Each structure stands twice: as C-alpha cells, then as structure tokens.
Amino acid sequence: MRIAIVDESEMRASIIEDGLADLPDCEIFVITQRLGLMARMDEIQPDVVLIDLGNPSRDVLEEYFAVSRALAKPIAMFVDESDDDAIAASIDAGVSAYVVDGLSTGRIRPLVDVAVRRFNAFSRMQSDLAEARGQLAERENIDRAKRLLMNSKGLSEPEAYKELRSQAMRSSKRIAEVAEALVMAQELLGGAA
C-alpha cells in the first residue's frame, strides 16, 4: 500500500511516518512542501493520503481527486461511509484520510488508527512543550525579581523570596505573577534587572 503523508509540519509528518513504518506492506512518502503537491501526487500514485486539517491545500487536493485523469485509481473521501466513528476520531485528532475507492476497511482502519494516535500524541507533546517553556519563563522571572529585591532592598535570597511570597498571598496571586509584574515594572521604569 502506498501512503502519502501531506503535512507542512516536518516534525509531525516524521512522527506519523515513524508510526506507520511498523505496519506491514506499506510504502510511505512524506510531502511537506505546498508547491508542486499535485505533481508529487502524480509521481507517487498513492492508495491512501493522510493530510492535516490545518493544511490550506485540502480544497486543492479534493479538486484534484475529483477531476484528475492522471490518477488511474479514483480516490474516495475518507475511509468508508459506514466507518463513521473512525472518521469522527480522525477529525477530532486533526487529520483527514483519503483512500482509493475499493480498498477494504480492514486494511485501512489500522492505518487510520495509527495516524490518529500519532496526531494525538503530537498535540500532547506540543502542549507539554508549551507548558515546559512556560515553567522555564516563570522560573526566570522569579529569579530576576529576587535579584531586584536583593539589590534594591539589600535582602538575602531567602528574604527576597519570602517578600515575593507574602505579596502574592496578600494579593491572592501566584508568586510567578507577582514576579512578572515586578520585572515588567522595572523594565518600564528603565532599570536593569
């Protein structure tokens, strides 16, 4: 089975490719460029196309499937009309599958399942990454705020931290928010942290 993965995110495409590599009898092609997409389709002659929902080329691709004489095999949307749950799961995950008409559900389902799991894993990874970045930024702000207090009020590090914490409690804010406000105020006033 020839599978084309169309995704402008190279990282996500390779994560999906990696997942599909374990399936038997699959040849995988990854397309991350918008330009020349149709020419690549002609070359690849895929049996299945997986494309992310955020891809602006979807309408162009559907037009191509609908009218192209270059593709010897007609491509139908999605897996199968009867397999609505699989379609719903793939839409939820953010991926759409186009399949050559007549390919049995039994062969397609496992592949779509893998794509869905990989898409979901990728979004989790992205949000974990964003969270980790956020935590890092908070840590930095707290350190800068402590240094500001230590320099301007001559406090020790534990005292500076205590100061931040009590201000946070008084204003029912998080320590990171108080630190951020302090750092921002200092920047506005033109001082160096």
Place this chain on the structure above:
Amino acid sequence: MTDRLTIGFLPLVDAALPILAKEHGFAEDVGLDLEFLRDVSWATVLDRLLYGHADAAHLLAPLAIATTLGIGRPARPLSVPFVLGLNGNAITVSNDLADKLQPEGGLGNAEEVGKRLADVVASSDRRLCFGVVHRHSSHNYMLRYWLAACGIRPDRDIDIVTVAPPFAADALESGEVDGICVGEPWNSVAVERGVGRIVLTTAQIWRRGVEKVLAVPTAKLEEKRDAFERLIVAMRRAGEHFVDPANWETNAEILARPEYVGADPALILHAISDRLRLQQGGELIHYPDFMFQFREAANFPWVSQAGWLYAQMMRWEGRGFDREASEKAMAVFRPDIYRAALSGRDSPLPGASSKVEGGIASPLGVSAQQGRLVLSPDNFFDGKTFDPERLESYLASLDQ
C-alpha cells in the same frame, strides 16, 4: 439562559455578520454566546461542521447543496436559513492579460472584456488557466457562466483550477494562473502587490448573485431551532450595523483582527464600503453593488437562488437533470426558518419564496408578507433569466 453556538468560518470579509453580531453584543442581547472556529480550507470547515465541532458554518452556498446531494462525498443534509451576503467577489488577471482585456483601465464591461478574452484564447499558443476558490463555489459558477456566454468553453478552451484564497496572489505572480476569481481581501492583496489588476466584479455578471450562507446540519437546526432563530435576529441587526457608513471603520478594525480575517484593515474597509483599487497605485473606485448586504432582503434564502446554483452544478459536472435531486437542492434553502425568526420584527419579508432570477429590470415593489420591499435590478449580464419552475428547459437551453 444563554445558548452557546460555535460557528466555523474561513478568513474572508463576508464572514462579517456572525462576527459583528458577537462583537457588538447583538448575540448576547438575544441570549446567545457565539464562539468561532477559524480554518484555512473549506474542506476543514465542512468536516468540523459535519462532525460536530461547529454548530453552523460560514459556507459556500453551492458546497451546502453539493454536500446535501452527496456530490464528492457521502451525502449529509444541510440547511441554509440565512444568506450571509450577495456577491463581493472579483476577477483579477495578470498585468499582461489586463492590458489586453481592459487596455483603457478601470472596471470593464462584462460583455466587452469577455469578447476580448475570447480573442486572446483563440490566438494564444497555450491554454489559459483561471483559479477559483472551490469547485463548488459561486466563484466557479459565475466565472463559467460568463466565459460560456462569451463563447469560451471552460475545460475545453480554458482550464479552471482550485486555488486557496490566501495563495491566489502567489499563483498569479508565479504564472501558475492567468486570472483568479476570489473574494476580498484577496483581489486587493494581489493588486497591492502589483501582480494583477481587477477587471470585473462578479456583480457585473449577476447583479444579485448569492454568495456565502450560514449552513447548519439539518438535524442540528431542528434540535436547536430556537437558538438559530435568535441568531438570525442578531445577524440582521449586525447587517444593519454593517451597512451604516458611520460604522465602517470600527467594523473594518474588528474584522481585521488576527482571530478573524487577519488582514490589513484598510483593505477590509475598501471591501465593506464597496470601494476597490483596481491597479497598484490607482485611484479608488466606488461600485455600489460590489458586496450587497442587508438591504432588499439580501439575507433572505430565495429557493430560486438555490435552483440556479443547482442548475450550474449539473451543467458543469456533466450530470443530467433529475427532478428529485433538484427538489432536494432547492429545499436546502429554508425561507420558512428565516420567516419564523423575523416574523413580527422590523425586517421586510417577501410574500414569495422563489422568484425569476434576473427578471427585474428596474426597481420593483414586490408583495410582502411584512414591511415594504422594493427590489433593484438583479440581471445577468447576458440578459437571460432563470425560472426555477422551468429548470429542466433552462438546462436544456444552455449550449453545454
């Protein structure tokens, strides 16, 4: 009690009414909390609508019909209780081609530009190619209607391909296409970049052509009927706000935000005030019919408009007339819901639900169920009319 409705849309100026209904508090006034889902392809807007991510969508009118009929994908019934606006699209061609089609500059005349294009097509040593936003779009059908009436047969004499609106200017610049038929702000983007000139607006092909609609899965419309009727009330108020020149700048600023259209507010302001810059560095021209909104019951889902779109779809998909399918297609437009929502309110309601499209030559007072209604000329550029009662013979009368 507040009902929440999620609406899918593509970043285009004609998604304005639901957005403004939220931003100006008209939705809140009728107990609605609107949320928006922004996507970059119609396929994705449709997927999210059919699989429940969105309750309703800003959609191409023909795509709602094709989806109901099961053309291109398994059939899913959609209903259209409200038209989001008329026209608002233009034809922009490469600078080279514009010199041949409209050498004197300015907005052309559909018949003359078409004649000159036919000459270019006949003498060209390669096939010209035009881009439209979707095969099931009014852009595609209006462009094809115009070309065919000017003696240029689409798919034989000229190619028509799909181009995503944000890349329309790129496609013109790279020579991938010779012309595009898209909505705003994408024509203006191409003009500002100096890669093409606007030669015609679609309003010059069909003066009152139906454009985007609010599409709702039929089952969802029944389930949340009350909320959707209130949404119609809120969108009518948004329409009234939209056409008032005093609000243009504010509305352009709102629509320009990255979470909505995400484009230059100056270009959006041009579109909503019916002004266009046809070529880079040129003067702004005013074309009052460019994007027709609110007035003359512009939001009313005329069953005959659905009929016209169905006829074009059959014409270009090479399918024959099918009575059952034509009735199904026309039943996608739901004037009954529109009437129920606005009955007893300050909005004129036409007496009929269908009319002869292109049949109004001069302002005509029409019978109204409520209020007073005068309709302006709604002609097709070739003077033909479309009578939904005679759909089969209309199809037969077309040369292809």
